[in-house]
Amino acid sequence: MPRTEELGGIPRKQLNIFYVLDTSGSMDGVPIATLNRTMSETISSVKQLVEKTADALVKISVLLFNSSCQWVQPKGAERLEDFIWEDVKAGGMTEMGLALKELNSKMSRKGFIESDIGSYLPVIIIMTDGRPTDEPDEALEEIKKNKWFTKAVKIGFALGPCADVNLLEKIVQDSEAVIKTDSLETFARLFKKATVNSIVMQGQSRTTADVVTGKGIVNEIMGGDGDDPYGFSDDDDLFGLGDDSDVFEFGDDSEYGYD
Amino acid sequence: MEGKFKKGKQIQTINGKTVVVEEWLAEGGQGDIYRILYGGEEKALKWYKLGKMGKTPKAFYENLKNNVLKGAPSDAFLWPLDITSWEENSFGYIMDLRPEEYHEMTEFMLAKVRFKSYRIAVDAALNIVNAYRILHNQGYSYQDLNDGNFFINPENGKVLICDNDNVAPDNVETGMLGKPRYMAPEIVKGKGKIKPNYYSDLFSMSVIIFILFCLNHPLEGKRFLVPALTPARQEVLYGTKPLFIMDEDDKSNGPDPVIHRNSILVWECLPGYMKDIFLKAFSQTAMEKPGTRPREKDWLDVLVRFRNDIVRCRCGNDVFVSEEGPCTCEKCGKKLHIPYRVQFDSYSIPAFPGNRIYRVQLGICDEAKVLACIAGMGVSKKDPSILRLVNLSSKSWNVTNREGKLVKIRPQEAIRIKDGINLEISTEIGTETVKIIRNDAAK
Structure with missing residues (x-):
């Protein structure tokens, strides 16, 4: 028999969580400090959670945007266990279109969703406290062609009265998947919950056959009836064979096909 | 993170005892776990989140209350010992704390904890099967059997089964369907219309045994390696077209030499009678006809034999000894x-x-x-x-x-x-x- 120490861990699908965070000038002061503490606490909480989950290998990618945008880990998504949040500063404009363009460029297997084992549908948590200072429509139309993006579980956070709620609703493609709050304390609490629930939902025992959605997670964390974190999916196996989308290219998929 | 109750919070139970909250321990899918004092003894309290008490919370409560009154099927179950009164539309139940030497099954799956020997892994499987046999033979089904239900001692293979909240008389609905990847094909295909029962428990239990031995999910072969495991793909893999990674007739979901190295290494060492029972448990017949799945007694028969066929060489290696001679x-x-x-x-x-x-x-x-x-x-x-x-x-x-x-x-x-x-x-x-x-x- 093989020795027990010869065996490695069970193969796990990757669960990519993309944070897209507004660090523009209007976030300066208490808001950016709150964001720093929230990210730091969220990561530390979910580390304990994922240490013992065999359902998925959780990876984190953080995109910060202001007058420009930058990935916290430019080389690719980082395992949550290894991720350490380093405080960021606020300043500059709110170039949301630029952020969407950058997100689009990395939401692929050649980008940050690279994995031999494959992935669950990614999670995108996007936060802004203002209105875009660029024209994001074109970037939004472009990213909607990316199936990783359209099929992702998306949650928006509109922080403060100046946040462009309409734009967030368009990005997350569901008006009920956007959390609007003027309270930094509420933001901190719900942001953490959104991350935790995004991870837990993947492997949680279920009472319905429906699938996890951003709206479901928002309902859950907003203290809805809590029994409906899943919504109906019109998933028609878009990730299947013969898909020749440039952005969503699967190479040698055919050998795994069943159709 | 912390739960809603602070240290010192007092809650009454239906047996007239008082629970005193000591410390928040962890958050699970259904609720929070606290360390408490119960009649002066340290115990655990699971307190449900709103909306996590099945579809009909009152019926869920009554079922749990009946389980408390009935008592544990065997000492392998971390069974509800007492149940609290309703408070703010929720409630909790009291159970023993998990002893430190027991680890979650997922820690074994991630190879963070390892069995002392392969034989101890077989002992753990024996203990799991035996516990479910006792539960099932008392007319109950577990309904949500998955990798989060077990605490296992890596030194001796002893098992504690937790999360017994969904245990109910067989074929009685608790509103629970189960955990993705552990549900039987008929439950996945049923999309909520078919409820878990004894036979779906048998399937989930076979998945657990295969994982314990091979550190791979039995249905996650090459077909699992699709770039995006969408809900539609999951339905195919675990529901409409499930295929055993070691299926002898159809290799299209066979093991990848690198990713599924664990199962390749173990499978080639398994005795014929162990391979046979896995092939039967995950055959197309057993996937489609729940009544043809191996029963607990079938598993016990082969597992006790397997346990004795593994002997320890002086070099420390566990060797499978066949009847075929030297x-x-x-x-x-x-x-x-x-x-x-x-x-x-x-x-x-x-x-x-x-x-x-x-x-x-x-x-x-x-x-x-x-x-x-x-x-x-x-x-x-x-x-x-x-x-x-x-x-x-x-x-x-x-x-x-x-x-x-x-x-x-x-x-x-x-x-x-x-x-x-x-x-x-x-x-x-x-x-x-x-x-x-x-x-x-x-x-």
Whole structure:
């Protein structure tokens, strides 16, 4: 028999969580400090959670945007266990279109969703406290062609009265998947919950056959009836064979096909 | 993170006792776990989140209350001991705290904790199957069997089963469907219309056993390696077209040499009877017809045999010893010294220190006695080259040697293991005969 120490861990699908965070000038002061503490606490909480989950290998990618945008880990998504949040500063404009363009460029297997084992549908948590200072429509139309993006579980956070709620609703493609709050304390609490629930939902025992959605997670964390974190999916196996989308290219998929 | 209750919070139970919250321990999918004082003793409290008490919380509460009154099926269950009154539209139940030496099954799956030996992994599987057999035979089903239900001691394979909140009389709905990847195909395909029951428990249990041994999910072969595991793909993999990673007829979901290395390594070492039961449990027939799935007794029969067929070489390696004769350790190359075997009705096991005869190997038996040790094998203290069989049962054995001489072996007494010995072992039902044979005379 093989020795027990010869065996490695069970193969796990990757669960990519993309944070897209507004660090523009209007976030300066208490808001950016709150964001720093929230990210730091969220990561530390979910580390304990994922240490013992065999359902998925959780990876984190953080995109910060202001007058420009930058990935916290430019080389690719980082395992949550290894991720350490380093405080960021606020300043500059709110170039949301630029952020969407950058997100689009990395939401692929050649980008940050690279994995031999494959992935669950990614999670995108996007936060802004203002209105875009660029024209994001074109970037939004472009990213909607990316199936990783359209099929992702998306949650928006509109922080403060100046946040462009309409734009967030368009990005997350569901008006009920956007959390609007003027309270930094509420933001901190719900942001953490959104991350935790995004991870837990993947492997949680279920009472319905429906699938996890951003709206479901928002309902859950907003203290809805809590029994409906899943919504109906019109998933028609878009990730299947013969898909020749440039952005969503699967190479040698055919050998795994069943159709 | 922390739960809603602060230290010192008091809650009443239906038995008139008071729970005093000491510390928040963890958050689960359904609720928070606290360390509490209950009648002065340290226990755990699981407090439900709103909306996490099934579809009809009142019925969920009543079912749990009935389980409390009924008591644990066996000591392998971390069973609800008491239940609180309703408070702010929720409630909790009290159970024992998990002892420190027990680890979550997921820690084994991630290879963060390892069994002391392969044989201990088999012991863990035996304990799991036996616990579910007792539960099922009392007319209950578990309904949400998954990798989050078990605490296992890596040193001895003892198991504690937690999350017993969905246990209900078989075919009674709790509103629970189960955890993705562990639900039986009919539940996945049923999309909420077909509810878990005894047969779906059997499927989920087979998944757990395969994972314990092979550290791979039995349905996650090459087909699992799709770039995006969408809900639609999951439905195919686990519901409409499930295919065993080791299926002998259809290799399209076979193991990838790198990603599924664990299952390749283990599978080639498994004895034929273990492969057979896995092939049966995950055959297309068993996936489609729940009634054809191996029962717990089928699993116990092969697992006790498997346990005894794994012997420890002096180099520390666990070696599977077949009936086919001399056996060599694949790690150090040395031949294992196994002069005798213990012959049952249809198969034999090597006579080797540490091996046992379980009650289940001696014909029909009482539920609670399945894994009772009837005999143990060890070496003589005076002369370690002498192998002995100790009577660990409560009844005397009639033992006849090759010359026909009859002796009585009382409980705790031992005989030297020699060729040609016949043991008549009395059970609560009758008498079973077991023979000692030379290793080269085995079937």
